[in-house]
Amino acid sequence: MTDVVDRASQLEEMQREQALKANKQHEKPLVVKGVRHCLECDDIIQTQRIKLVNAVRCINCQQLFDHQQKHYRKTGRQF
Ligand SMILES: [Zn+2]
Numbered sequence: 347m348t349d350v351v352d353r354a355s356q357l358e359e360m361q362r363e364q365a366l367k368a369n370k371q372h373e374k375p376l377v378v379k380g381v382r383h384c385l386e387c388d389d390i391i392q393t394q395r396i397k398l399v400n401a402v403r404c405i406n407c408q409q410l411f412d413h414q415q416k417h418y419r420k421t422g423r424q425f
Pocket of ligand 1: 384385387388404407408
């Protein structure tokens with residue numbers, strides 16, 4: 347019986363995590379023919395970065411974006 351409860355709470359935990367992730371990354375990625383492109387310069391984003399940080403920008407644009415964010419926001423996104 348406890349097995350069922352455990353599974354239910356695990357599912358709940360997963361959903362909460364996913365909600366948090368979705369909240370963190372609210373920008374809609376630019377996807378062309380199944381390939382994700384940078385929102386700023388249209389460069390193809392490495393699959394590794396999408397998996398790691400759900401990137402919507404290339405490294406250069408993300409660094410620039412983070413830098414700009416820091417001017418008016420204390421919590422910058424890290425990758
Ligand atoms: Zn870019």
